[in-house]
Amino acid sequence: MLKIENLQASVADKPILKGLSLTVNPGEIHAIMGPNGAGKSTTGYVLGGRPGYEVTGGSVDFLGQDLLGLEPHERAAAGLFLGFQYPVEIPGVSFVQFLREAANAQRKSRGEEPLSGGEFLKLAKEKAALLKMDMDMLKRPVNVGFSGGEKKRAEMVQMGVLDPRLAILDETDSGLDIDALRICGEGINAIMRQPDKAVLLITHYQRLLDYVKPDFVHVLSAGRIVKSGGPELALRLEDEGYEAVVHEAAA
């Protein structure tokens, strides 16, 4: 589904990713863990196509397409969803209006019929209920006045409505209290744990992985994946810290 080969990227001329390779198959959940500054968020932004993140080498194939050649909205229409670590507040733009336009723009580019107002609201209600989110919140401007936990749950509602093939979730667990962490974790499982879908979780901590069990765990350090393993690797990182594991990989 996703094949990243020797990806190199710079931000403001500073190399951040220095040869990242990773393959994600349908039905798999991968976790990328690593210390601050390893390039975790950069990985998400480069795959999402954020301006200012310059790819200097390597390739990314997503469902048979050259992902790096697509504009951000085309990546979304191709089935990519990027969950933001810090969802952006957009004053004045209503959440439901934005989400319906986004969903229909994606459908249009895939040659599908647009969702009617009623169909969309039904879908949004269903996903909001899954994330235990009040529909009234989604009538407000995008993320404005939402708490940290509400923003992350709203991200998951968007993911549910947009129904992507691959979700890249950048620190979805940051800023969440224990209950919200469980709700988001269960939401990810309900929406994305399907044989034809995949998830790339970017996280510092093991705690989200208690709810969303990864099939593979990778350690990112200095712009490269230095170690890969099963779920047990995340537990070892939690016990021993990144430094010990990164050093062992370098030795």
Next chain:
Amino acid sequence: MSEALTLPTRRNEDFRYADLNALETLWPIAAEPIAVAEGEEGSLQVMLEGDAPVARHLVITLAKGAVFDLRVLSAGPVYGRIAIDVRLGEGADFTLGAAQLATGSENLEIVTKVVHTALNASSRQIVRSVLAGHAVGTYLGCIGVERGADGTDAEQSVRAMLLDRTATANAKPELEIYADDVKAAHGCAVGELDGEGLFYLMSRGLPPMAAKRLMLQAFLAEAFAGAPAAQALESAAQARLEAILS
């Protein structure tokens, strides 16, 4: 303001950014008087549309306790000017919500003089400009508070969004206050669309044009909020935004 019959020059502050060639074809501009009687309410929507040059001059007098709601949408003319003089009596209330949308080499301007002449009157001016290409958008707005007009509550909120670095926004909010107990708030900002917000919207599948339109609609919304004909103004503004962005 007494309107001279001779064509103004750039030395005249009120015409400093005007397209004088276009103005010549429109001169003299007939003043359109509007009077709202004591305790009465009124409203007016002015749309400057089509591409021909146009200049209007409204002279509004609000008697004691009168309320007037004026909305302006300038969207289309190569040169569009609207001058608004308002005199507020005791306890009168005036609202101006205006949007000017321009591209190419269009030149749009709003020139206001809002004078509080007596006790406890309130006025609000909300002006939003979206400027692309080599367009020029101007707001010259003076709030006057005469001697004895205590309890005045006057507000100016002026914001311009430049879609291209080649566009120009002029804004000159002015206060002339001769009373003591006065609340006069004014804010003025010129900026560009927030890149982070745009990326967020596009990452959900909105094409760049739709993402920009959505953010600009939100930017303009305040100018039309609460207007009796908000819907008509909003859809006219949306049509113009789409033309500007395409």
